[in-house]
Amino acid sequence: MxxxxxxxxxxxxxxxxxxxxxxxxxxxxxxxxxxxxxxxxxxxxxxxxxxxxxxxxxxxxxxxxxxxxxxxxxxxxxxxxxxxxxxxxxxxxxxxxxxxxxxxxxxxxxxxxxxxxxxxxxxxxxxxxxxxxxxxxxxxxxxxxxxxxxxxxxxxxxxxxxxxxxxxxxxxxxxxxxxxxxxxxxxxxxxxxxxxxxxxxxxxxxxxxxxxxxxxxxxxxxxxxxxxxxxxxxxxxxxxxxxxxxxxxxxxxxxxxxxxxxxxxxxxxxxxxxxxxxxxxxxxxxxxxxxxxxxxxxxxxxxxxxxxxxxxxxxxxxxxxxxxxxxxxxxxxRDDIDESAGLRAARAALTTSGTAALDRGPLVVEVNTRFNKAVDPATPTGITSALASMLPNTERVQMEPEGELPAFDERPVVLVVHDAARHPWVRDTMAKALALRPDVIIVDTGIPAPPEGAIHVATHGISRVSALAAAEWLLR
Missing domain, CATH: 3.20.20.300 (Glycoside hydrolase, family 3, N-terminal domain)
Known part of the structure; x- marks a missing residue:
């Protein structure tokens, strides 16, 4: 040895x-x-x-x-x-x-x-x-x-x-x-x-x-x-x-x-x-x-x-x-490049309820669910960026876990959450937002729990293409 x-x-x-x-x-x-x-x-x-x-x-x-x-x-x-x-x-x-x-x-x-x-x-x-x-x-x-x-x-x-x-x-x-x-x-x-x-x-x-x-x-x-x-x-x-x-x-x-x-x-x-x-x-x-x-x-x-x-x-x-x-x-x-594969999959994965047709920049409230340690902390949900690329004057507000909702004005409101099925406080936040604004649009990037009667989009994951697919649906 x-x-x-x-x-x-x-x-x-x-x-x-x-x-x-x-x-x-x-x-x-x-x-x-x-x-x-x-x-x-x-x-x-x-x-x-x-x-x-x-x-x-x-x-x-x-x-x-x-x-x-x-x-x-x-x-x-x-x-x-x-x-x-x-x-x-x-x-x-x-x-x-x-x-x-x-x-x-x-x-x-x-x-x-x-x-x-x-x-x-x-x-x-x-x-x-x-x-x-x-x-x-x-x-x-x-x-x-x-x-x-x-x-x-x-x-x-x-x-x-x-x-x-x-x-x-x-x-x-x-x-x-x-x-x-x-x-x-x-x-x-x-x-x-x-x-x-x-x-x-x-x-x-x-x-x-x-x-x-x-x-x-x-x-x-x-x-x-x-x-x-x-x-x-x-x-x-x-x-x-x-x-x-x-x-x-x-x-x-x-x-x-x-x-x-x-x-x-x-x-x-x-x-x-x-x-x-x-x-x-x-x-x-x-x-x-x-x-x-x-x-x-x-x-x-x-x-x-x-x-x-x-x-x-x-x-x-x-x-x-x-x-x-x-x-x-x-x-x-090396040359088998299929740049659309990810977006095709993301579009097909969307599950939605209700109807939405954003025509102006919304207030996007991102509820900061803490991700697990396998996820790099720099990873963005991408929802705000995707919407901002299509609608000028889109504004983002980040809400800390179990924090208070910001004040809503006349603008459309998009509430971005993650894993509502796993977090009771996220479900409570959705309920509070809907009580204030029944037309709030909810986007869940994790395991969803859609509130009854709400406009809801589930991407079933966080990615650039998932965010883009959700934004496309919201603007269609």
Whole structure:
């Protein structure tokens, strides 16, 4: 056990970083065999940045969360060019979902990104879910399964690896794993029938990667979160479902696991459970080396078998090898640009009640529902911008969560909310607005709860194209 052991440990680490260029410590780590890098909106992502990574290590697995809709890293300032999963599930056209996936994959291929941490294969069975919601294709396993397959086929058909998440299913939770450890209380039989089918479908479709969820599921393993459970990661996912691709953790700084163990201990336990790649959403040179050294120490003291570490590193390299082999496919789809795919899907996803025909600039009251931690805080709903581009004198007022409505004047009023079905205070706000102005137009960008008799537009997600589709409907 020598330098090779250190290199194996580096191969399974996939950190994120601060800044818009590759820091010196990251370059050095790549030269020492660092297996992957995770990109976020804060990194000002472009082809040059990825080229810098590959100059140090051509086999680097460059990963990103580019789900479309609410979760975008490449288009965070303007909003995504593609509606999210919920909107695609509402349309329920698998050919369109595959087309959207293909366009997202093509966009990633253009800047040489290896792996897309998408799609969310979670069945959003609990309407109170604070972190999945519109990131899921819907509330039933059949719907989620067919669109998970379509999305995977789309992304991987562009020569970029897809990643089904968050195994074994984050849909039946009322806790955000970024903040605490969620518990799924369902019986094993329910999990098998409800939560596992989309992952089995993704595996059968050849998905190259799966991401674990930081979830406690007593029916599967009452003693450890799924990410750290050999029962879940190896016996269930590898053994029963037959997955042999790269298994990556959700970010290990999330409080669901970070509140339990130090990063190095999380990494060792995850590797022992059967995970292959450790996602560290934000790292520094010191923290990365601490995790690496913890892995090496665990091998040396017999806590982590070297064969298990070597197996994990081999799966990381296998994903990189697969990506390299898709070069001709990426070249083939480079010119397959379909700029209208996202807008077509967004228009088809709109569900509406009542009639509206705005003919002058409205007062847009944006109710600032706090988004979950997976959503970049800079992500705009886009509704005001879309309306302002069509109607001069459109004015926006931002209302803080559970705050007071502004005074209304004679102008039309558009109330923009998110996830009314999940927030009683949002429903109360809608009721108050309608009591003051029965002609208020309500636009819900999340899981909706339309008030009876109101003019209501549901986009089923946040994206630039969803906002544009809603604005078109309001002006038609």
């Amino acid at each position: 020598s330098g090779d052991l250190y290199r194996l440990a580096m191969t399974v680490l996939h950190p994120g970083f601060e800044g818009t260029s590759a820091p010196d410590w990251l370059r050095r780590a790549l030269g020492e065999g660092l297996g992957g890098v995770v990109l976020f909106a804060r990194n000002a992502i472009g082809e040059g940045l990825v080229r810098d990574f590959r100059a140090e290590n051509p086999d680097t697995v460059v990963a990103i969360d580019e789900e479309g809709g609410t979760v975008t890293r490449l288009e965070v300032m303007a909003g995504s060019s593609f509606p999210g999963n919920r909107a695609l599930g509402v349309v329920d056209d698998v050919e369109l979902t595959e087309r959207v996936g293909r366009q997202i994959g093509r966009m990633l291929a253009e800047i040489d990104i290896t792996l897309d941490y998408a799609p969310s294969a979670d069945v959003n069975s609990n309407p109170a879910n604070p972190v999945i919601g519109v990131r899921s294709f819907g509330p039933t396993p059949e719907l989620v399964s067919r669109h998970t397959v379509a999305y995977v086929n789309g992304v991987q058909g562009a020569g970029v690896a897809a990643c089904a998440k968050h195994f074994p299913g984050h849909g039946d939770t009322v806790t955000d794993s970024h903040l605490a450890l969620p518990t799924v209380h369902a019986a094993r039989e329910v999990l098998i029938e409800r939560d596992l089918p989309p992952f089995q479908a993704a595996i059968d479709a050849g998905v190259r990667s799966i991401m674990s969820g930081h979830l406690l599921i007593p029916a599967l393993d009452p003693s450890a979160p799924a990410t750290l459970s050999r029962t879940v990661m190896t016996e269930l996912l590898r053994g029963e479902l037959g997955f042999d691709g790269m298994l990556v953790t959700d970010a290990i700084e999330m409080r669901a696991v970070a509140a339990m163990f130090a990063p190095g201990e999380i990494a060792v336990r995850a590797l022992n459970a059967g995970v292959d790649a450790i996602c560290v959403g934000l790292s520094t040179e010191d923290s990365l080396r601490e995790i690496r050294d913890a892995i090496v120490a665990a091998v040396r003291n017999g806590t982590l078998p070297e064969e298990r570490l070597a197996e994990a590193a081999a799966r990381v390299r296998a994903l990189s090898t697969w990506y390299a082999a898709q070069a001709s496919l990426r070249a083939k789809v």
